[in-house]
Amino acid sequence: MAGWTDLPPELKEKIVLHLDGSSSVRQGEADADSPALQALKALRAVDRELYELTGVVLWQTLQLVNRTFEDLAYWTESIAPRRAHFVRQLIVHPEGPKGVSAEAALPFFIEALKRFPKITYLQLHAPSAFTSQLVDSLPSSLLEQITRLAISAGPSATTRDQRPIPENFLSVSVATQVLQALPNLVSISLVEIKNDDDPIHLISALQSLSSLVSLTTDDFRTFNHPHITAPWRSSLQTIFIGDDISYSRLFPFLAQHASTLIALTLPTFSTSQALPPYLPAPFPNLLSLELWSEPATADLPLLFAASPLQQLEVKIYDGGSESLEPLQAVRRAFEAMKPSLKRVELQVMSGGLDHEGEVVAMDLYREGVRAGVRVLIHGTHPEEA
Numbered sequence: 001m002a003g004w005t006d007l008p009p010e011l012k013e014k015i016v017l018h019l020d021g022s023s024s025v026r027q028g029e030a031d032a033d034s035p036a037l038q039a040l041k042a043l044r045a046v047d048r049e050l051y052e053l054t055g056v057v058l059w060q061t062l063q064l065v066n067r068t069f070e071d072l073a074y075w076t077e078s079i080a081p082r083r084a085h086f087v088r089q090l091i092v093h094p095e096g097p098k099g100v101s102a103e104a105a106l107p108f109f110i111e112a113l114k115r116f117p118k119i120t121y122l123q124l125h126a127p128s129a130f131t132s133q134l135v136d137s138l139p140s141s142l143l144e145q146i147t148r149l150a151i152s153a154g155p156s157a158t159t160r161d162q163r164p165i166p167e168n169f170l171s172v173s174v175a176t177q178v179l180q181a182l183p184n185l186v187s188i189s190l191v192e193i194k195n196d197d198d199p200i201h202l203i204s205a206l207q208s209l210s211s212l213v214s215l216t217t218d219d220f221r222t223f224n225h226p227h228i229t230a231p232w233r234s235s236l237q238t239i240f241i242g243d244d245i246s247y248s249r250l251f252p253f254l255a256q257h258a259s260t261l262i263a264l265t266l267p268t269f270s271t272s273q274a275l276p277p278y279l280p281a282p283f284p285n286l287l288s289l290e291l292w293s294e295p296a297t298a299d300l301p302l303l304f305a306a307s308p309l310q311q312l313e314v315k316i317y318d319g320g321s322e323s324l325e326p327l328q329a330v331r332r333a334f335e336a337m338k339p340s341l342k343r344v345e346l347q348v349m350s351g352g353l354d355h356e357g358e359v360v361a362m363d364l365y366r367e368g369v370r371a372g373v374r375v376l377i378h379g380t381h382p383e384e385a
Helices: 009-018 035-044 048-058 069-086 102-113 128-137 140-145 172-181 200-207 247-256 300-304 320-337 355-371
Strands: 061-065 089-093 121-125 148-152 187-190 214-217 238-241 263-265 288-293 311-318 343-350 374-378
Touching (some): 048 069, 069 102, 089 102, 128 172, 311 320, 320 343, 355 374
Parallel strands (some): 061 089, 121 148, 187 214, 214 238, 311 343, 343 374
């Protein structure tokens, strides 16, 4: 019978990864008393081979969050030489210790980050000045290997009682600088972007990324700019847009990615906009659609009826009589998409449904049962909202 030493390296790696079946350890989300975490730590102590195999799991995600100067110095000098080569995902939230600004801690973060030779994911939740100087100080070899990025505004300092002083938005110029420094991005999350400048350079930076497949943003001003409809070098597969955009900007932008788009999350739309009668292009590979619905935009899901949607999620702002038309529209969309649908999720965000709304919702649920489609309905009663 073959023993551990007889197994090929690939199988050993799979066995160790299996201990973290939920990936919580790899994502840096495991509790200190997590059985998976404890098992991996115990296995790490067995021998050098298992130290290396478990290190890939234990140190895949590192969070440098609210670190003191002493923490960063200890990491840089003592921990990094032995563990940094395991790290693939780095999360940086540089809230300054004891009222010190994040910028004061910047040299420590720069030195710490230079120790990571294999980072592919970087999350920065930091003030604009910190983010700008950090990216400007890192070697191009490190920046070029980062393929996934999430940036947002973060605290610039803390008060005497240790409460963070927030910086509400990240400047357009800094967001542009970061994108220009990371030419191989595949996935981007841009949130809390400040509307302090013309976003044309930020848009151009996004459009120049040839490998980009996933984009998440709540920056409505950028997507309402005419330049957003200019050609993109990449073909996006996943788009999440979290704020109001005009149809005249949004749909021409989406049309450029229609043939490759798999998952789409649409923002809220102002009720003053007239819903277009049809989309500018078919979406032949779209599998997931998430959107907000109001009476004026209730039939928006039906515009995607020709797509092979498997998952439809609709959020309705208000219950009562205002929810009836959106509910009926979801029912119509369900009928049109039923051949491909596997899951429908309906959320009433506040107020619950009145009697008429509950009747429509229950009819939708029963129809889902008959069609073999999982239908989830949340907030149908006021006490559930």
